[in-house]
Amino acid sequence: MSQSDAKMGPMPEPTIEHEPILIGGGEVGRCPTRIHYRRFFADERETDPVVERRIADGRRWEATVVASLLDGSGAATMATPTDPFERTAPVTISPVVEPDDREIITARLLDAGVPLIVGGRLTSAALGAVGAPDLLLRLDDGYAPIDVKHHRVIGRSGIPARVTPIKRLADTAGSPLPFRSARVTDLLQVAHYWVLLDHIGHANRRHLAGIIGSDAGPTCAWVDLAGGRPSVLDRYQIAFDMATDVVAAGRVQPDRPLVPAVWRGECRGCPWADVCRAELESIDHVSLLPAVPADDTERLLAAGITTTAHVARLTSDDTPPEMDNATEAILQARARGAGRLLARTGADMTLPDRRVEIDFDVETYRGALYLAGLLVGEPEAVEYRPISDWTGSPDGERRVIAALFEYFDDLADRDDFIVYHWTGYERTILKEASARHGVALRSAPSVDAWFDRHACDLWAWIKQRLVSPNGYSLKVIAPLCGFNWRDDDPGGAQSELWYLDLLAGDLSQRSRLLEYNEDDVAAQRAIRHWVRSHSAASA
Ligand code: SF4
Structure with a gap:
C-alpha cells in the first residue's frame, strides 16, 4: 500500500x-x-483540549509579558492607520485591526522610529513571506524582532545567547547562556521576521533577534542570527x-504532500497525528522507532531501509555507518516485531529485596504539587495513601510537602523499605516545592540524598534491562506488563485539565484524579510483578 x-x-x-x-x-x-x-x-x-489549553496559556503568558514591558511607559494603542502616536513611546496595535491596516500601521511606526511596537505585521510579496512578530524593538539604527514563548528556552548547552531581564530589554550584552537547540524553531521564526525587516531597510545591523521564554525572570535571550556555522540565518533559508x-x-498536486509523513517530536501536538500514525503503521515506517533520532531516520531511509522489520534483520555491521546508536535501533525494532518487552543480553533482572515496597507518584499543576500518591505494599496488605490538598493555593502545596516529608522522615527510621518512582520528575518537584516553602527533610541533608539512599527510579531500572517496542513511558510499559488504567483517557496533560475543572467547582474530578494517581502507582507495582514472574525473552 x-x-x-x-x-x-x-x-x-x-x-x-x-x-x-x-x-x-x-x-x-x-x-x-x-x-x-x-x-x-x-x-x-x-482540537485537542490539551493543545487548546496550551495555546490559551501561551496567550495569557504573552499578555503578562507585554503588560510588564509597557507598565508605566506611556504606551499608546492604535486601532486605525490614522490614529495619533508619540514617536518616543511604545505603541500597541489593537488586536481588532485587520491585516492590511496592521501592515500600514507597522510601516508608519517603523518609519517614525518608535521604541517598541506590539502586534506588528510585515509582508513582502517579493520575498514570498508574511510575519507577525510579537514585538519589534528599536535597536541601533533599526529594529530587532522578539517573540514571546510559553516554554523555557535557556538550557545547559545549545546556541550561544545573551540573556537579560526584560526590564532591561535593550541590554543585548547580558549573561552568556545557551539557547536550547531543541527550540531552534523559535529562532527560525524570528529570523523570518528579521529577514522581512531587512528587506524593507529596518533590520538592526547586528542581526539580533530575541526570544522571551518562560524561564525564571522573565528574561529575553538575544541571539546573533548570523553567528556560527551554519548560522541561524543559514538554517532559516x-x-x-x-x-x-x-x-x-x-x-x-494537492492530494499528496511533497514530503511524506515521518514520525517526529512535533507529531505529539499535531492535529494530523492520528492520520499520520495510521499511515506510518500501515507501512511499518522506520520512524516509528523512538530510539531512532530524526537524523538516523534520514540515514536509514537514504540507505533504502524503510521499515522497522528491515531494521530488525540488520546487524550493527550493515547499518549506515554514521548512525548515532544503531544497536539500540536494532534491538527496539526486534522488540517491536515481537510486540513485547525483551530482556537485554546478560541483564540482571533481580529487583531490590525489601519487606515494604512503596510506589510513589506526584500530581502537579504548572509545577505546583497538590497530590502525592503512595501505594504502600507490605507482605500482609497493600494500601493506597494519598497526601493531597485541593485548594490550589501555595499554602496547600506547603501542607502537602510538609506532610510528605514527615512521612518520609518516619520511614527513614526503619531500614526495610524502598520507594519506587518513575523518572526524575518526583525528585525535581519535591526539590522545587521544598525550596519554595523552606520545608526540609529531617532524615537527610537534601531530597537527592534521601532518594539516593531509599528510592529506586523504576523507569531507569527498566530501561537499563529491557528493550521496549515503543519507548519507556509508564503508559507504554505497564500495558505490556498486563496493566490497564481504569480511566479511558489517562495522561499527565489530561489530568491537569481535570484539576482545572475541579478548581472551577466540578468536585467529581477529585475522585477521578485520585483514581488516576492510584492507577499510576499500581502500574509501577504491576511492572515489578511482571518482572518477577516472567523470564523475559532475550533481545
Ligand atoms: S503528525 Fe504528520 S503532519 Fe503532523 S507533524 Fe507528524 S508527520 Fe507532520
Missing part, C-alpha cells in the same frame, strides 16, 4: 489556494507534511525554501 493510499480514508476534501505564496513565520522549520495538510485540506480536525517548495508542489 502506498503512503497516499493509506491516508485516504479520514481525509477531508482538498482545497486549492489561488493567492500568491506567502510563507508565515510559524511555518518555517515546521514539519513539511503538516504545512501541506494545513494548507490543502479543509481543516476540520478536532533552508527551512524557508522547503516550506515554499511544499506549498508550490501542493498547488499542483
Whole structure:
C-alpha cells in the first residue's frame, strides 16, 4: 500500500489556494507534511483540549509579558492607520485591526522610529513571506524582532545567547547562556521576521533577534542570527525554501504532500497525528522507532531501509555507518516485531529485596504539587495513601510537602523499605516545592540524598534491562506488563485539565484524579510483578 493510499480514508476534501505564496513565520522549520495538510485540506480536525489549553496559556503568558514591558511607559494603542502616536513611546496595535491596516500601521511606526511596537505585521510579496512578530524593538539604527514563548528556552548547552531581564530589554550584552537547540524553531521564526525587516531597510545591523521564554525572570535571550556555522540565518533559508517548495508542489498536486509523513517530536501536538500514525503503521515506517533520532531516520531511509522489520534483520555491521546508536535501533525494532518487552543480553533482572515496597507518584499543576500518591505494599496488605490538598493555593502545596516529608522522615527510621518512582520528575518537584516553602527533610541533608539512599527510579531500572517496542513511558510499559488504567483517557496533560475543572467547582474530578494517581502507582507495582514472574525473552 502506498503512503497516499493509506491516508485516504479520514481525509477531508482538498482545497486549492489561488493567492500568491506567502510563507508565515510559524511555518518555517515546521514539519513539511503538516504545512501541506494545513494548507490543502479543509481543516476540520478536532482540537485537542490539551493543545487548546496550551495555546490559551501561551496567550495569557504573552499578555503578562507585554503588560510588564509597557507598565508605566506611556504606551499608546492604535486601532486605525490614522490614529495619533508619540514617536518616543511604545505603541500597541489593537488586536481588532485587520491585516492590511496592521501592515500600514507597522510601516508608519517603523518609519517614525518608535521604541517598541506590539502586534506588528510585515509582508513582502517579493520575498514570498508574511510575519507577525510579537514585538519589534528599536535597536541601533533599526529594529530587532522578539517573540514571546510559553516554554523555557535557556538550557545547559545549545546556541550561544545573551540573556537579560526584560526590564532591561535593550541590554543585548547580558549573561552568556545557551539557547536550547531543541527550540531552534523559535529562532527560525524570528529570523523570518528579521529577514522581512531587512528587506524593507529596518533590520538592526547586528542581526539580533530575541526570544522571551518562560524561564525564571522573565528574561529575553538575544541571539546573533548570523553567528556560527551554519548560522541561524543559514538554517532559516533552508527551512524557508522547503516550506515554499511544499506549498508550490501542493498547488499542483494537492492530494499528496511533497514530503511524506515521518514520525517526529512535533507529531505529539499535531492535529494530523492520528492520520499520520495510521499511515506510518500501515507501512511499518522506520520512524516509528523512538530510539531512532530524526537524523538516523534520514540515514536509514537514504540507505533504502524503510521499515522497522528491515531494521530488525540488520546487524550493527550493515547499518549506515554514521548512525548515532544503531544497536539500540536494532534491538527496539526486534522488540517491536515481537510486540513485547525483551530482556537485554546478560541483564540482571533481580529487583531490590525489601519487606515494604512503596510506589510513589506526584500530581502537579504548572509545577505546583497538590497530590502525592503512595501505594504502600507490605507482605500482609497493600494500601493506597494519598497526601493531597485541593485548594490550589501555595499554602496547600506547603501542607502537602510538609506532610510528605514527615512521612518520609518516619520511614527513614526503619531500614526495610524502598520507594519506587518513575523518572526524575518526583525528585525535581519535591526539590522545587521544598525550596519554595523552606520545608526540609529531617532524615537527610537534601531530597537527592534521601532518594539516593531509599528510592529506586523504576523507569531507569527498566530501561537499563529491557528493550521496549515503543519507548519507556509508564503508559507504554505497564500495558505490556498486563496493566490497564481504569480511566479511558489517562495522561499527565489530561489530568491537569481535570484539576482545572475541579478548581472551577466540578468536585467529581477529585475522585477521578485520585483514581488516576492510584492507577499510576499500581502500574509501577504491576511492572515489578511482571518482572518477577516472567523470564523475559532475550533481545
Ligand atoms: S503528525 Fe507528524 S508527520 Fe504528520 S503532519 Fe503532523 S507533524 Fe507532520
